[in-house]
Amino acid sequence: MSLTQKPIGIYFEHPEWFKPLFAELDRRGLPYEKIDAAHHLFNPAEKESPYSLVVNRMSSSAYLRGHGQGIFHTAGYATHLERIGTRIINGSAATAIETNKARQLSLFESLGLKYPKSFVINHASRAVDAAKELRFPIVVKVNIGGSGAGIIRFDTPEGLQAAVDNNQIDLGIDQTALVQEYVTPRGGNIHRVETLDGKFLYAMKVFTTGESFNLCPAEICQIPEEQSAEFCLTEAPKKGIQVEAFTPPAEVIAAVERIVAAAKIDVGGIEYLIDDRTGDVLFYDINALSNFVADAVNVVGFDPYARFVDYLEAQLPAGSKAAVPAELATA
Template sequence: MSRIRPIGVYHEHPDWFRPLFAELDKRGVPYERLDAAAHVFDPTAPSAPWSLVFNRASPSAYLRGHGNTTFYTLHWLRHLERLGVPVVNRVQAYTNELSKATQLDLLRELALPFPATRVINHASQAVAAASGLRFPVLVKANVGGSGAGIVKYETRDALAAAVADGTVDLGIDGTALVQEAAPLRNSHITRVETLNGRYLYAINVYPAVGSFDLCPADACQTTGGEELVRGACAVDAPKNGMRVERADPPAHIIAQVERITQAAGIDVGGVEYLVDDRDGQHYFYDVNALSNFVADAQNVVGFDPFVRLVDYLEYRAGLVNSAV
């Protein structure tokens, strides 16, 4: 394989993708790690050295001191697109990943349910935006990731007080969602992972009390109390109280998730939904073009999704002839 152009893996998180690299190494697939946090490209370049680029940039990069990655990535992906370089999770996917407001527009276009929401660009509009919404409400930064930039307000007065105190943060693009915080039926959300626009697996995630960080790779244990091997996280990652279990969503929800990822141009990603305990209906609320997969997937869902992911990457890079 030494004469084959490598796969470029563009990422900035130091730990999330170790299982991916391990599977690539195991197969002897040529690849190059591309540091999204310190990167350069030449707009006049006539070609690129990679057979495929796998975009693993995360909106939460700013939480790790890599905020320069967030919008730079859009420019580089557009450059690769102009050159005709195949990209997994291309510009369209990353654009949807970067904007919760854009995700809701997509859901509306597909006539799929999502929590009642208003979008604002100044904190002074938060209270007015909440008119007609049921409290509690969430104020969500448009560019989030790992639960960042989400604050829950139990009452209109609490929201008004936060606005008056200047503590309502709209995030790095000055845009935020004011959204109903639905009570979760059975205390969990469901994350459905897809690959190549098709269902891969699903998990129920039981968040720690008061937490909005639902990163599946950070899960501590199953609902039965079995400790998980968190191969995608740092060895000293703190236990966060999150619990997970395999889920089997109904066929119509799986079909809706597949429609979402296909319409968003997401090659590998996850869609999260909740069931509102007030009406028993499901609502989609997050579309992710970054999937680091659940911790100890073999134990939770019965197989290693990184194996199937690398199957797909080999196919997209032209190293094998069969599709996933």
């Protein structure tokens, strides 16, 4: 046992997405430990965490990789860390919003922000009733999705009814879904605004055909015909998908910062589009998991992981040195 700084705990389940984060931590010589969120245990009786800080990078798409148990486990772990006084980046409040699209709509409503007209259902049979109040086309969007998973478009009431009758609608791992008007984005692009420490970091326009309902511009994923655990492409710019940096209007940035403040998100992205029919700004997704855009230096002009690690260093508690096993001080 030696006196050394407690490591930062990086709590994650995807094997590829956070390599740039680990590289930046290694570059600075910061001690950290990789925490496998898919095969995790914790002791609720412990009084002190072995980590100086825990960074929550759990993904809502984990169930596509056979790791759905981690989504629900994370809520309890985050609550535990907060109770014993361990700083967690994107804690229990952020987790609750990230993993529940119905809560996201409620948050938009509470802030007076517009979003696509929607209803929330907990049984596929109610999709038809909800759709009667909506303009077609519509989408059925699972409550816990992530990376655009579990979104199905219906162009007609008859098509929706047939899908219900044939038990073809899966509401996802919590059996809850949104029934939502499909909105054609003006200019053929959606927008993602990344934030850090409650403030605007950068924004991107992502140009989409509208045929893929995976609106995950931080990675620019493409949904194949069958959902796959590995459909996200971290080297998106090399795949010919048009991405461009831009600065949103001041009122949009202000709205985004209000959203992340209300959701208690330390680092995350907010997605919106411009309704081609009305010109309205419609917010539609809150992401507490930010996989910063591939080739960020060329796309947005700087390395967001460097700024993220700057933030993590600033969050380390004063006097965070303690006697911990040497193996915990290395990744």
